Amino acid sequence: MTPANHPPAPDRTPGDDPTHPPANATDTDLAVEIRGFVKRYTPRKGEPTTAVDRLDLHVEHGSIHGLLGPNGAGKTTTIETLVGLRAPTAGTVRVLGVDPRADRDHIRRAVAVQPQHAAVFNHQTVAELLRAWASFHPEPDDPDAVIERMGLTASRDVRVHRLSGGQRQRLLVGTALVSRPLLLVLDEPSTGLDPNAREDLWEAVRAYRADGGTVLLSTHSMEEAAALCDRISVLDHGRVAAEGTAESLIEEHAPGGTLADVFRTVTTRAAEGGEEAA
Numbered sequence: 673m674t675p676a677n678h679p680p681a682p683d684r685t686p687g688d689d690p691t692h693p694p695a696n697a698t699d700t701d702l703a704v705e706i707r708g709f710v711k712r713y714t715p716r717k718g719e720p721t722t723a724v725d726r727l728d729l730h731v732e733h734g735s736i737h738g739l740l741g742p743n744g745a746g747k748t749t750t751i752e753t754l755v756g757l758r759a760p761t762a763g764t765v766r767v768l769g770v771d772p773r774a775d776r777d778h779i780r781r782a783v784a785v786q787p788q789h790a791a792v793f794n795h796q797t798v799a800e801l802l803r804a805w806a807s808f809h810p811e812p813d814d815p816d817a818v819i820e821r822m823g824l825t826a827s828r829d830v831r832v833h834r835l836s837g838g839q840r841q842r843l844l845v846g847t848a849l850v851s852r853p854l855l856l857v858l859d860e861p862s863t864g865l866d867p868n869a870r871e872d873l874w875e876a877v878r879a880y881r882a883d884g885g886t887v888l889l890s891t892h893s894m895e896e897a898a899a900l901c902d903r904i905s906v907l908d909h910g911r912v913a914a915e916g917t918a919e920s921l922i923e924e925h926a927p928g929g930t931l932a933d934v935f936r937t938v939t940t941r942a943a944e945g946g947e948e949a950a
């Protein structure tokens with residue numbers, strides 16, 4: 673997905689955008705509003721798979737919302753649908769007040785997804801790449817500020833193919849941030865990062881939120897979810913098995929325990945057939 677060009681700001685909503693006021697935008701406090709979302713994959717041969725099964729997800733503007741869940745829980749399918757890459761089989765999906773399938777242009781401009789690789793730009797330096805990325809957008813962030821925030825100052829003149837895995841990972845998140853999106857989607861952003869680099873990345877994400885940005889964060893790291901997220905949805909078998917703040921989830925599902933205990937409790941229970949099986 674192409675990163676976005678909208679600067680996040682607390683007093684700015686998608687409907688205020690003079691360059692592209694979405695005609696059918698809903699006035700809502702929610703950056704993401706998913707109700708009764710079902711996604712069924714029907715292969716030419718073989719059995720259909722219900723990847724997402726009546727999922728509800730609400731993400732407030734200016735928050736960091738975590739998506740946790742075991743492999744195959746439906747996180748990627750949900751993300752791909754909310755950026756307009758997949759059509760829901762049933763249910764309602766609204767992102768920044770619009771239907772992402774009906775208003776692809778707005779979603780492309782206003783939503784940034786951390787790219788998985790930047791192989792095309794391997795021979796550019798970090799600074800060149802971020803400047804190029806910024807030039808795609810009318811109101812980008814300052815590439816030098818992003819370089820500093822991502823802890824890449826010492827690597828600014830290093831070519832992308834010479835970066836370590838962790839440096840490259842931070843650069844990929846930087847390319848998403850430099851477009852100043854209204855909604856930032858991060859998928860396992862701290863994979864391969866050492867503890868210092870991970871802290872830098874978390875600080876950059878928090879700074880983006882402080883500027884009014886909204887984050888949807890898919891992660892397998894309980895530590896990352898607990899450190900960053902205002903609210904967390906734990907998915908299992910395509911449904912929300914539990915939702916709340918890290919504290920409320922622990923209080924409700926694993927008193928005295930950790931988020932990892934919550935994860936084990938609610939996903940096992942869902943795998944065994946839901947609440948009634950517990």
Ligand SMILES: Nc1ncnc2c1ncn2[C@@H]1O[C@H](COP(=O)(O)OP(=O)(O)OP(=O)(O)O)[C@@H](O)[C@H]1O
Binds near residue numbers: 721741746
């Ligand atoms: N293109 C596809 N065609 C058919 N089935 C698919 C397709 N993509 C995903 N699935 C199935 O849908 C279910 C949900 O997959 P999804 O990738 O959304 O889960 P996930 O939570 O992102 O998993 P992971 O943590 O492993 O990335 C799985 O059973 C998966 O096999």
